[in-house]
């Protein structure tokens with residue numbers, strides 16, 4: 001049996017105790033594919049609570065104070081619950097929207113606030129590749145030098161026709177260039193991919209796996225396409241992958257990826273009434289059990 005390097009195992013080895021991620025949503029953050037800089041409406045599968053941009057570009061201290069205060073509240077309410085589960089450390093995961101799409105001084109204040117929290121052992125920042133320019137790279141290098149840092153880049157597919165179809169407003173070339181620059185600065189990179197996007201064949205998905213692996217990424221997050229109410233893709237209503245197809249794709253991907261790639265996630269669940277399809281994503285634990293069981297049949301321990 002081959003034990004896969006999951007993120008949980010990686011963090012336990014790195015820190016010597018159980019570490020989890022606490023997802024954070026910073027009020028007033030947005031995304032350039034929502035506020036009109038690159039596009040409006042967002043990616044076809046994305047549902048944000050508000051599509052009306054309330055992003056304030058000026059780094060006035062009152063706005064920063066409000067964001068820090070909101071961050072502390074989110075952090076503490078999650079931290080208590082996770083300590084009960086036996087986690088002794090947390091990564092502050094800046095998850096919602098594009099978390100490098102803000103003035104650097106605002107980000108620095110928020111990151112410093114996170115790092116000051118009890119048991120916070122590092123930071124993970126989810127963002128778009130086109131929100132990381134030269135100055136942001138310099139800032140992230142500085143942050144990496146003083147903290148345990150991950151940057152999570154939404155790639156989704158390496159096929160530009162697919163990225164166009166889902167209104168991603170970004171090319172794979174931009175994603176690849178940004179990942180290369182982050183890796184040149186020895187910053188940990190996790191790439192996000194979606195399996196089963198409209199009109200993608202299994203061969204196209206494996207091309208994406210090979211292209212992303214060639215970028216020397218450290219970790220990967222994979223999940224099936226799922227469709228939720230009020231998303232643009234719900235109007236097209238493509239057929240998401242069946243559990244059987246998804247498992248076949250996942251196993252093939254794991255066999256192709258370098259053995260040292262860390263798996264941050266291999267599924268997704270939407271445990272509420274907003275999920276339209278696939279129904280097998282409704283039960284997160286059930287889906288994970290199916291995935292674990294099938295991987296085990298293939299000699300892989302997740």
Ligand code: SF4
Pocket residue numbers: 031032033034041042043046047048096097098128154
């Ligand atoms: S880049 Fe992320 S936050 Fe922005 S629209 Fe796409 S999925 Fe939503």
